[in-house]
Amino acid sequence: MESIAKLIGYNHIFSSVYHPQSNEMIERFNATFVPxxxxLQDLENNNWDEFLSPVVFAYNTSIHxxxxxxxxxLKFGREPRLxxxxxxxSFTFNKPNDYYVQLKKNLLIIQQHTSDNIIHRQRQYKINYDKQHPDPHYEINDPVLIKIHGIKKKLEQKYSIIPKIILRKQHPIDWVKDEKTQVESxxxxxxxxxxxxxxxI
Known part of the structure; x- marks a missing residue:
């Protein structure tokens, strides 16, 4: 994958496990799509594929x-016709190229409005998120505990008992090493x- 990244020229960014915000766009789509x-599927849960097309159609024609x-x-520059x-x-165009010119104008207007709407909404999301979530920073060699995912019982340990050591920092991702097994994660x-x-004292 590193060779392909160098050949094509893209930057391969790794997401952290059990942290859906790393792939926010995909996870947001899945949160809407999967439910x-x-x-719609039957009790045997074996015909879900029959509803892929109508669910995708509903998603693509609904306002986000x-x-x-x-x-x-956003793609076609006009409202979907159901x-x-x-x-x-009906519209009358004097020249064959008039439709293309009008469509290009519509797309530019929609794209600008969309960009403004996204920036405004992202700022709101960030303000609300920052109010509820601290932004901790750790130093190299700090002993820390790591959250255990997949807990089913309420009284089970939520964090690792054995401390781990901070090796590298690339906020908000940290590399840690288990002192007992020497495994890095x-x-x-x-x-x-x-x-x-x-x-x-």
Whole structure:
């Protein structure tokens, strides 16, 4: 993969496990898409593939809260025409190229509005997120505990018992090493807790 990245010229960014914000766009789509499929499939859960097309169509023709446009309109520069809609209005163009010129103008206007809407909504999301989530920073060689994912029982340990050591930092991702097994892993700062060390006088 490193060779392909150098050949094509893209930057391969690794996401941290159990942290859906790393792939926010994909996870946001899945959070909308998967529940719809789950509602439509039968009791045997074996016909979900029959509903892929209608669910994708509903997704592409619905207005998204962040952009204030539907994916269909962002791509084609016009509102989608559904079977229940009235016949579309007719337009007269003097030259064959007039349609292309008008479509290009529409797309530029939509793209600008979409960009403004996304920036505004992202700022709101960040303000709300920062109010509820601290932004911790750890130093090299700090002993820390790592959150254990997949816990099913309420009384089970939520964080590792054996401390791990911070090796490298690339905020918000830290590389840690297990002192016992010497295994290194990549962890998001939200899954790290510092250890309070009491020193006797």
């Amino acid at each position: 719809q499929i789950a509602k 809260a962040t952009t204030n446009y539907s994916p269909f309109q 079977p229940t809609d009235k016949p579309s209005s 990549r962890v998001h700062v939200n899954d790290i807790r510092s250890i309070l060390i009491l020193k006797s």
